[in-house]
Structures are given as structure tokens and as C-alpha cells.
Amino acid sequence: MSKPISSLPLVGTVHRDGVAYRVADPVPIDVVSGLIRESWCSRLVVTDAKSGGASASEFTAMCVVDGEPFVLVGRIGGRR
Template sequence: MSKPIAQLPLVGTVHRDGVAYRAASPVPIHIVTGLIRESWCSRIAVTDASSDGQAPAEFHAMCVVEGEPFVLTGRIGERD
């Protein structure tokens, strides 16, 4: 999965962001919570949005696809 852009089940398009992959668009909360049930994804951490609205809620997940481990990150919210 060393491509700069890839497709992941449920999440859709992801882009290489340093050593991680970042979801190209916000991911609805029901999909974020569903990731833990996927065999390729584990250890999900969610951060709340900041009280001033400057930082959105985000998730970070440890994943393995085609034998390659990586971190998946993204904003939580409705799709753009």
C-alpha cells in the first residue's frame, strides 16, 4: 500500500500523509465505529472537536492491508 492515493473499504479514498494515510473526506461516525469490526483495522482512538470549533473531531486507527501495517487518520463528520 505504498501508493500516494488508495481506496479502502468503508472509508473510500485516502491520501498518503507522511507515514500515515488520511481519509480524503470526513468519515461519518457510524463508519468510524464500524471500523473496529473490520478484520483489517484495530485500535481506534477518537479525539473530540475543540470547544472553540477550530479543530474537528478526528480518528486514528491501526490497520493492516495486504500485509502492510499503517495508521489511518481522518476527520469525523458528514461527507463533503
Template sequence: MKPFITLPLVGVVRRDGAGGVAYRTETPVPLDVVSGLIRESWCSRISVTDASADGQWPAEFRAMCIYESQPFVLTGLIGRRH
């Protein structure tokens, strides 16, 4: 696996060192982009977790993906890009 890849809609993602085959977004991804991932042929099975009411945990997404013949899990925060 490459340390960084560029995905359509999402941009640059970095290999997640947590083990397994996973990538994580470098910056928060807007909600409309996350919802658009399901229409991409390379992405499926998207799950979203809500932010905590007290603000300690931000909203996140997790998607099963196959891009350039490489299966992986894509995770990231949901929010505005900075």
C-alpha cells in the first residue's frame, strides 16, 4: 500500500497506521461529499457516527472501498474543510 493516495471527491488520504488496510482523510470532509461517496463505483458500505452532544467526539464516516484494484477501509471526520 502507498503511504498517500488521491481519491476522487475526497482528495489526499494517508495510510492509517492502526493496522490492517486502511486510509484516513487528512482534513474533515463535508457532509455532501460523504453522501456523494455512495454514488462512486469504487466506494460502498458507508457508515456514519454522530458527534457527541458535548462536543468531545466529532462526527466520523467509515467506508469500504476498492480503488485501483486495492481494497481498503476509508475513515475520516465529517465537517468543513479548513
């Protein structure tokens, strides 16, 4: 991307994590489900948490901002 992204609507602060952007804080499930309605976001995939708390639920979304595609990932949780 020509200009690094530091914040996105709904999810807030993001940072570069390899080839993807990672949301800084856990995102409430209602916000995650709302991502698919955003014009800049598509192909939302949600993974379940592993038993015993080995890993949290996460989401992955294909996004396009200013004509540049990228992957957005984050943990599901937190409160509004």
C-alpha cells in the first residue's frame, strides 16, 4: 500500500502484521458481523476459539481501501 493504514471504520486502530493488517484490540462480534456490510470489506471468515483457551476466536476479511487490496485480521471479543 502506498500509505500505511493506522485506523479503519468500526474496528479502530490497526497495525501492519506481515502481509496483513491486524486490529489492535479485540472486536465485539456485532462489529465483526457488521464488517460485511461495509463497502470496503468482503469475504469475511470467522474461526472458533480452541478448547481450553489455546487461542481466541478470530476473523479474517478481504478489504480494499483507496483501490489497494489487503487482508484484515483480528481477535473477536471485547465490548462496545
